[in-house]
Structure formats: structure tokens, C-alpha cells
Amino acid sequence: MTMSRRTFVQAAAAGAAAASILPPAAFGQSAAPLTRPIPSSGERIPAVGLGSWITFNVGNDPVRRDECADVIDAFFQAGGRMIDSSPMYGSSQPVIGYGLEKLGGQGKVFSADKVWTSSASDGLKQIERSRGYWGVERFDLVQVHNLVSWEAHLQTLFEMKASGQVRYVGITTSHGRRHDLFERIMRAHPLDFVQFTYNVVDREAENRLLPLAAERGIAVIVNRPFRRGALTQRLEREPLPAWAQVIGAGSWAQLVLKFILSHPAVTVAIPATTRVDHVRENVAAASGVFPDAKMRERMASYVHDL
Amino acid sequence: MMSDWWTYRPEDFLLFSPRTYWRTFELHNEALWPLHILTVAAGLAMVLLILRQPQQGRWIGVLLASLWVFVAWSFLWNRYAAINWLIVYLAPAFALQAFGILVTAFPPGGLTIQRRGVAGWIGLLLAVAGLMFYPLLPFLTGRPWTSAEVFGIAPDPTAIVTLGLLLAAHGRARPFLLVIPLFWCLFSGLTLWTMDDRWFWLPILAAVAVFVALGLRRLTRRPAS
Secondary structure (H helix, E strand, C coil), rough: CCCCCCHHHHHHHHHHHHHCCCCCCCCCCCCCCEEEECCCCCCCEEEEEECCCCCCCCCCCHHHHHHHHHHHHHHHHHHCCEECCCCCCCCCHHHHHHHHHCCCCCCEEEEEEEECCCCCHHHHHHHHHHHHHHHHHCEEEEEEEEHHHHHHHHHHHHHHHCCCCEEEEEEEECCCCCHHHHHHHHHHHHCEEEEECCCCCCHHHHCHHHHHHHHHHCCEEEEEECCCHHHHHHHHHEEEEEEEEEHHCCCCCHHHHHHHHHHCCCEEEEECCHHHHHHHHHHHHCCCCCCCCHHHHHHHHHHHHH | CCCHHHCCCCHHHHCCCCCHHHHHHHHHHHHCCCCCHHHHHHHHHHHHHHHHEEEEHHHHHHHHHHHHHHHHHHHHHHHHHCCCHHHHHHHHHHHHHHHHHHHHHHCCCCCEEECCCCHHHHHHHHHHHHHHHHHHHHHHHHHHHHHHHCCCCCCHHHHHHHHHHHHHEEEECHHHHHHHHHHHHHHHHHHHHHCCCCCCHHHHHHHHHHHHHHHHHHHHHHHCC
16 A cells, blocks of 8 residues: 555544554553643643744745745644744744744744854844744743753753743754763753654664653653655655554654654654645644554564665 | 864755745746846857957956846845855855956956957856856756746856856956855855755856866967977
8 A cells, every 4th residue: 555645634534443443552542632741840732843944944935934824823723832943944933933923823832942053142142033033922942952052052041941031941953963962961951851853763862862851851852753854755655554554644754753752751743844734644643542662663673674 | 163063964054945945036036027138138248249359358347246246135145045044154255256356357457358268168158058058947957937047147157157257268366256156156056966956066067167178278278398
């Protein structure tokens, strides 16, 4: 059976039918999108967020800006909340701000942004500029992007948190970079969130970062779940295995997301997309049945052998 | 941040999708049409006049410098920089190129452009390719024709035509004037490569052609032993 993301709705219906007669796996079943607690506060957050790397960097093009607003609208309607961006992502921040203003979405969004400047003194100014682009009263989460000048920025962010200017503080990396330093910072500082790359083929984080996040009570945001689309594009050349229906995955994208979300230390995955049907599909992956440990290994092995 | 550069790869700096990149050209062309006719006509006029007889570089220099400033302001600064923050640092280089062309072209004997020699001919061929072939690329690549890159409007053909004219030029400052257009061709080729564009080699080929032409000029000038 060959299945593309375009036809996931029909397949998801069949998958849901199959799943409904199966016992719940690791996290049980639910019609509503899965939420996960942020360990430092207990606040629950939908497990699928929305990334903005490349997809929302559309410049001043009014047509594309409206398309991005449609994606944000579909994301909220499906039950999503966390949108993640960075000053590094070109025009993504003002485009998100445009969408939020158009939709009146400032009250719905869990705003996750980053500070990305080598100058310690510029951090605060950059965060304020970013906040202006988003049009939110304050960011829910600000992360130190790729550990750039992390010592100075973390100090700024903890001070902002203490004064109520930001709710949560985190750090990010991607592509498996600098995990040693990342781990040291996780051990030494009271972080609320960490963000790194994890998916069915990039599993390095399983060795140390994910267990450490669970041990230290740090929420985990997973970036590059689809390897910027390259993973799903590669997988979509292959037929979706019949056992995908057992975990309610109607597409390769949902299969990959369910693999990520079934790790107990993962809080939110943030796939990025330019398409309304894809954002619905992504959020829908956070409901229904999730694979248990045995199924997770089967999934990883199957993808590895393709 | 400098200590982190080694952890980055070229594709990490690709901030936009190919769809957004080409859409930027579409919007730019739509806003400026029919200025394209004038800029291409000006380019062809330069080439035709050089073919007829050697040209002092003044009026060509003024024209080229104006177009470099125009592309820097209208495309790089006002459009491309919105999706690529690197351009904020590169747009001033286009203004510097314009300044360099003007300063070089005005003193007597500063820049003489003619078709003489193998480098001159390769240069004029390169200029004609930038003027006539580059705008036709969308028909070969399958992109919308409205995303065409046109001399004096878009940076790649502007850099390539300039390189061609400079190859046909004589003057001590010429090597310095080649640096920025050559760098732009390499930067653009790298950008297209990170976008998985099959035609990424075109601007790089233009840069290679410059070095080949300069090498041939050197060879043909070597006195017989």
C-alpha cells in the first residue's frame, strides 16, 4: 500500500478504526490531542507544536503571509498551542505576528522564541524586538539559540523570569551539535525547557539528553522531526507498513511523530509546514494509540532497513 | 558566536524555501515591469557599441554603476534582505562595486573596453549570455517565467554581464573590479546548491569562465621563445 500525506485523511480513518479495537499502548487513547505537563510548573501543553524555520520566512509577500496565517489558524483549530521561532529565521517572527493579529491569536498561542546574538548586552534588546514582532505581551518561553553566548543570555533570561517578563527559560541545539556542553548546562542550571533534534533516525538524544531531561524535570521540545522534510520525502517513496494502522498512523509523517511523542521524556514536537492539511495531520498524530517500547524498536528498525 | 561557526553547514544558512526565493523575483519583476526592456536594451547597446569600436569606459561606467546601486537598493535591500539576513551585509558590497566602477571609469585611460583578444571575445559572449540567456532560464527549469532574472533588475545577470564587460576592458584597476561580481556569482551558486537547484552551476560557470579567459589572455600574450 502506497500512501502519501495527501491521502492521510482516508487512511487515518481506517487506522482509527483499527486502533479502536486495539488496547492502548504506552500512553493510552484520547480523542483530543495529547497534552504533556511542563515539569517545572505542571502546566499542560499540546504535544504537537508548530515550527517556523524556513516555512514562515516569506518576507513581505501578502499572499504567502495569508497562507501562513491559514496554517496558524488550522493549527489552533486542531488544538495546537506552541509556536516556535527565532531571530535567526528571517521574516518568520513578523509573519507569525501578522498571523496572530489577523486571527486574534495572541491569547491562544504558547509563544516560544529564542535569543540569538553574540553580544551579551544586545540580548535584552533583541528579545524586546522579537516580542514586538510577535505582538504578545510577554513570551511564554525564551531559549538561548544554539548555545550562542549562553552564559550571559541565561543570566538575562533567569532575571527576566524572576521579574515576570518571561514564564519559562530554555536552551536549544540542533543536528546533534554540542551535546556535551548541552548536558553540562542541563545539569548546572534550573532550565524549564531544552530543545534538540530527535526522530526515528536521529536517536543520539536517547543516550543522554532525554534521560537527563526526565531526571532533572526539564521539558523537551523536539526540532527537525522530519529532518526538514527530507525524512518524510524519502519515506513516502515506500509503502506505509500495514502495522502502522496498529498505532493509528495514517501516513509516514504521523508514524514519525508518534515515534517521537511515544518517548516518555518528550514534551512537544515542533514540525514546520506551509500546508493546512499537513498541520492538521501533524496535530492529529498526537491522539489515539502510541507505540510501546517493542513497537518503537520495530519502527526504528523498519525505517533503518528501508 | 564566532566560535560556533565551525558547527554550521551551508544548508544551515538557507533560511527560505525555493518557492519563497523565486517568488521574491516574481514580486520584484511585477513591481518594476517594463523597466526590464530599458535595462536589457542598455546592456545590448553597450555590447554592440563595443563590437563596433573600442569605448572609453565613462558612459558605460556610469550606466553599470547606476544599475549596481539600483539592484542593491531595489532587490537586495528592499526584497531579498527580508528573507535572508546575510544580504544586509552583502548589499553594501554592491554599492562599493558601483563606487569602484565610477572611480575607475572617469580618469583618462582608466577603463577602455574593446573586443580585442580572446579574453575580450569571451567577455562579450559572457555579457550576451547574461543579457539574453539568463532571462530565459525559467523556460528550461520549469519555474514560472515571471520569476525571470534580468540584467539591471536581478543581481546574477547584473554581475555576469559586468564580469563580461570587465573581461573586455583594459586598465590597472580591472582586477579589483572583478572581485565583488565574482564573489556574488559564487555566493549565488552556493545558495542555489543548498536549495537543491539543478542549475546552481550556472553562476559558478560564469566565474570559472572569467578565470579561463584571464588565463588564455596570459597565454596568448606570452612572447614566443
